[in-house]
Amino acid sequence: MSNDSEKPFSARPEWADVTPVSQDDGPSPLVPIAYSSAYSDAMSYFRAILQTNEYSPRVLDLTAHIIRLNPSHYSVWKYRQDAVIARDADLLKELEFVEEMAEDQPKSYQTWHYRQAIIRKLGDASREVEFINRMLHIDSKNYHAWSYRQWVISTFDLWDGEMADTNRFLDMDVRNNSAWNQRYWVLKNRPSGFTDEDIAAEVKYALEMIYLAPRNESPWAYLRGIVALGGKTLDDFPSVEETCKDLSDKGQSIPHALAMLLDMKVAVKDVDECRRICAILEENDPIRQKYWKYRAESVK
Amino acid sequence: MLHGLDLLDEPLSQEVASRAVKTLARCQNSTGGFGGGPGQISHVATTYAAVNALAIVGTQEAYDLIDRSALLDWLRRLKQADGSFLMHEGGELDVRGIYCVLATVKLLNIVSPDLAANSEQFIACSQTYEGGIGGIPGVEAHGGYTFCAFAAMELLGKTELLDLDKLSRWLCFRQLAVEKGFQGRTNKLVDGCYSFWQGGAFPLLECALARRDGDEAGKVDLFNREALQEYILICCQGERGGLKDKPDKNPDYYHTCYVLSGLSIAQHRYAWDPVQEDIIVADGERGPVVVGNGQNLLPATHPVHNILPRHVTRIRAHFAQELPDA
Numbered sequence: 001m002s003n004d005s006e007k008p009f010s011a012r013p014e015w016a017d018v019t020p021v022s023q024d025d026g027p028s029p030l031v032p033i034a035y036s037s038a039y040s041d042a043m044s045y046f047r048a049i050l051q052t053n054e055y056s057p058r059v060l061d062l063t064a065h066i067i068r069l070n071p072s073h074y075s076v077w078k079y080r081q082d083a084v085i086a087r088d089a090d091l092l093k094e095l096e097f098v099e100e101m102a103e104d105q106p107k108s109y110q111t112w113h114y115r116q117a118i119i120r121k122l123g124d125a126s127r128e129v130e131f132i133n134r135m136l137h138i139d140s141k142n143y144h145a146w147s148y149r150q151w152v153i154s155t156f157d158l159w160d161g162e163m164a165d166t167n168r169f170l171d172m173d174v175r176n177n178s179a180w181n182q183r184y185w186v187l188k189n190r191p192s193g194f195t196d197e198d199i200a201a202e203v204k205y206a207l208e209m210i211y212l213a214p215r216n217e218s219p220w221a222y223l224r225g226i227v228a229l230g231g232k233t234l235d236d237f238p239s240v241e242e243t244c245k246d247l248s249d250k251g252q253s254i255p256h257a258l259a260m261l262l263d264m265k266v267a268v269k270d271v272d273e274c275r276r277i278c279a280i281l282e283e284n285d286p287i288r289q290k291y292w293k294y295r296a297e298s299v300k
Numbered sequence: 301m302l303h304g305l306d307l308l309d310e311p312l313s314q315e316v317a318s319r320a321v322k323t324l325a326r327c328q329n330s331t332g333g334f335g336g337g338p339g340q341i342s343h344v345a346t347t348y349a350a351v352n353a354l355a356i357v358g359t360q361e362a363y364d365l366i367d368r369s370a371l372l373d374w375l376r377r378l379k380q381a382d383g384s385f386l387m388h389e390g391g392e393l394d395v396r397g398i399y400c401v402l403a404t405v406k407l408l409n410i411v412s413p414d415l416a417a418n419s420e421q422f423i424a425c426s427q428t429y430e431g432g433i434g435g436i437p438g439v440e441a442h443g444g445y446t447f448c449a450f451a452a453m454e455l456l457g458k459t460e461l462l463d464l465d466k467l468s469r470w471l472c473f474r475q476l477a478v479e480k481g482f483q484g485r486t487n488k489l490v491d492g493c494y495s496f497w498q499g500g501a502f503p504l505l506e507c508a509l510a511r512r513d514g515d516e517a518g519k520v521d522l523f524n525r526e527a528l529q530e531y532i533l534i535c536c537q538g539e540r541g542g543l544k545d546k547p548d549k550n551p552d553y554y555h556t557c558y559v560l561s562g563l564s565i566a567q568h569r570y571a572w573d574p575v576q577e578d579i580i581v582a583d584g585e586r587g588p589v590v591v592g593n594g595q596n597l598l599p600a601t602h603p604v605h606n607i608l609p610r611h612v613t614r615i616r617a618h619f620a621q622e623l624p625d626a
Contacts, residue, residue: 024338030316030323031301033337047339075340078390113392141488147439177486181440184429189438217473217486225429287480287524291472294522 008041009065014058020044021051042066046076055083064097071105081117091122095131102135112144116151125156129165140169146178150185159190174209180218184225199230203237210256214247220256224263234264248280255285266299274299301553302356306608307560307598317357324350325365332367332374342374343388348400352607355407355615363618372410375401383418384436394435395426399448402455403605407612409619420458423449430486431466432474441470443484443497450504451604454579459508468505468522474498475523481531481546491545492536493555495562496606499528503565503603507572507579525566529591532563561601568600579603 009015022044025032035043042065049059063080066073084094098115105111119125129152135145153162163186169179187194187202206223210216227234234240241264247257258281265273278296282289302320305312312320326338327350333342334350354362378386378397385397398419405411425437426449432441433449450467453459474482474494482494506520536543536559542551543559567589571582581600590597602609 024326026322026326026338028319028322029326030319050339074343074388074391075335078341078388081390109387109392117390141485143435143440143442147435150438175487177488178440181428181430181434185438221430221470221486228429285477287475287477287527288472290524291468291522294468294520 008038009045009062010041015045018045018048021047023047036069039066039069042069046079050079055086059083060087060089067101068104071101071108072110074110077110077114081114084118085121091118094118095122095127099131099134103138106135106139106142107144109144112148116148119152125152125158128152128156129158136169140173140176141178143178146182149182153186154189157191159186159192162186162190170209174212175216175218177218180222184222184229187226188229194230196230199226199232200237202226203240207239207243210243210247214252214254214257217256220260224260233267234260235267240264253280253284255281258284262295269299271299301557302353303601303607304553304557304560306356306611307564307601309599312357317359318361320353320357321359321362321365324354328365328367329374330367330370332370332372341388343391344375344378344385344397344400344404345387347371348404351404351407352605355605355611356607358611358614363615366408368408368410368619371408372405372412375405375415379415379417381418383420383422395423395433395445395449395452396435398423399452399455402452406455407605407615407619409616409622416456420453420456420461423453423456424458424461427462427467431463431468431470432485433462433467440485443474443482443494443501446471447497447501450501450508454504454508454604459504460512462508464505464508464512468509471498471501471505472522475527479531479535479546480524480527481535482528489546490531492532492543492562493545493558495528495532495536496558496565499523499562499565500601500603500606503570503579507570510572521569525589526591528566529563529589529596532559532566533592533596560598561606563596564598564601565603567597570600570603581609 010020020041023040042062045062046066049062060080060083063076063083066076067080083089084091095115095118098111098118101108101111119128129149132145132149132152135142153159163183166179166183166186169176187198203223203226206219206226209219223240224234227237240260244257244261247254248261258277262274262277262281265277275296278292281292285292302312324334327334327336327340327346329335329342331342333344333347335342336346351366354365375385377389380386380393383398384393384395385401386393387397401415402419405415422437423433426433426435426445428434428441430441432443433446434440434442435445450459450462453462476483476490479490481490481492482498483490484494484497502523506522509515509520535547538544538551543556544551545555568581569583570579573580588597599608601607602612605612
């Protein structure tokens with residue numbers, strides 16, 4: 001069949017028994033889509049087999065063909081999903097198909113959802129982290145990839161090594177906010193939980209990363225997050241205040257450092273200090289002037 | 301496109317209105333809901349778009365088209381125990397679903413407790429340590445999902461379940477100092493469409509904060525409107541028309557709609573009206589904020605539904621008279 005893959009379906013002998021069904025847009029559709037003839041041809045055969053609910057190998061061929069032309073065609077992906085499961089088709093081949101489609105269009109919701117459905121049926125996620133790593137190599141912040149990664153890890157209990165993996169991503173790009181988010185997620189959700197020592201180690205790690213690139217927002221947010229996760233406050237960690245002071249003095253005035261000092265002064269209700277810091281922030285971070293004014297007025 | 305035309309004050313002819321209805325009719329399924337095109341299975345995002353489009357058309361023909369009873373049955377099939385919705389039968393699940401469903405049923409007066417069950421829990425759990433909201437619990441805070449989640453919470457009347465202080469900080473930090481537009485996530489690039497997804501969250505936020513803190517309606521004003529308008533006007537206009545993500549990209553209908561919507565949001569003020577129990581346009585004595593030529597002023601959009609407020613009022617009034625069939 002593969003050497004016929006350029007022939008329209010209307011010319012393929014294995015489809016001769018099927019009458020194609022053309023799309024009914026109505027008499028004068030608004031903004032009709034100018035489909036290519038290849039697409040219309042394939043879709044006309046899809047509409048035909050929809051009427052009989054056919055789940056045969058030629059239908060797998062047809063749906064793959066359409067998906068390659070339109071990787072976001074959710075109705076066709078859904079139909080294929082039903083067909084593959086009903087036929088007990090070769091799921092490993094489906095994984096290869098998904099990977100081909102994911103490389104072509106890494107941000108298609110349908111591709112990632114389909115992979116999840118196949119893996120659920122297969123019950124074996126041993127290839128998945130490597131697959132996700134390949135996709136993250138193409139785009140280290142692919143939202144679908146990270147979301148799918150969380151599903152794979154939590155469903156198949158693949159927690160070991162994930163913290164180390166986030167290290168790898170952060171070594172490559174300390175500004176990869178998806179990797180920071182993943183780190184928080186692991187700490188919060190892994191069955192082994194976390195200890196006070198773990199939290200202290202994360203604080204140390206965050207502060208080290210902050211020094212690498214002080215204007216990088218990610219580790220500052222992470223720091224706030226893990227301190228709260230650990231049931232602590234920022235001033236439970238003297239190194240936090242030290243770092244903030246360091247980065248807000250010496251003519252550096254890093255807004256994130258000032259903002260963290262502000263949070264600490266809000267916590268102890270030091271109204272004057274808060275207003276003083278907000279005034280500096282209004283100057284140093286002028287795009288957010290209104291926000292800093294609001295923060296100043298909100299301190300009671 | 302219809303919303304884009306509305307924002308540009310382009311009147312809709314009767315002929316185009318009628319063709320729109322007939323085109324959308326081909327997308328409705330007898331089992332309920334609308335798909336992306338004829339023969340496609342129903343999808344909550346395309347249903348949201350179709351109902352919004354029909355609300356914009358606003359004729360009897362448009363309203364009569366919608367099979368509300370079948371729609372309700374279909375939505376019930378998509379509802380999940382955790383409060384979320386699948387985007388289509390056998391489809392993916394994330395916070396967009398909750399927004400698309402709740403916004404749709406609000407316009408059509410088929411709000412029912414079973415549809416809203418647990419949705420506020422799902423959304424609250426999707427707020428991350430950063431303060432923004434992700435697609436599902438655990439995933440990274442993201443502008444598109446944040447808007448959907450926050451608008452859904454507004455529809456549910458549960459904005460107090462979110463940490464509004466954390467959300468405020470995250471939202472305000474998504475406006476970039478150099479580009480002046482919004483990014484979708486921390487350390488990612490600016491994109492004109494976030495002018496609406498992120499910018500559009502501010503009216504909701506400001507009203508939620510006013511309700512929480514008992515402040516005067518319209519007192520809180522948090523983002524840099526002028527800067528956002530500059531990004532849009534200077535960087536997002538296509539040379540041959542249409543609006544886009546950023547310079548060096550091509551315009552498309554999605555960006556045209558959302559960049560224009562973001563421009564409108566940046567120009568107008570809103571306030572929570574406790575009498576109407578709704579967010580209303582409240583430009584106040586100072587009037588709208590317009591960067592550049594006065595002709596740049598766009599009509600105000602509804603910050604939850606993102607169609608003009610009069611279309612929201614009209615369709616809701618129409619279906620308020622009609623009880624759902626079951």
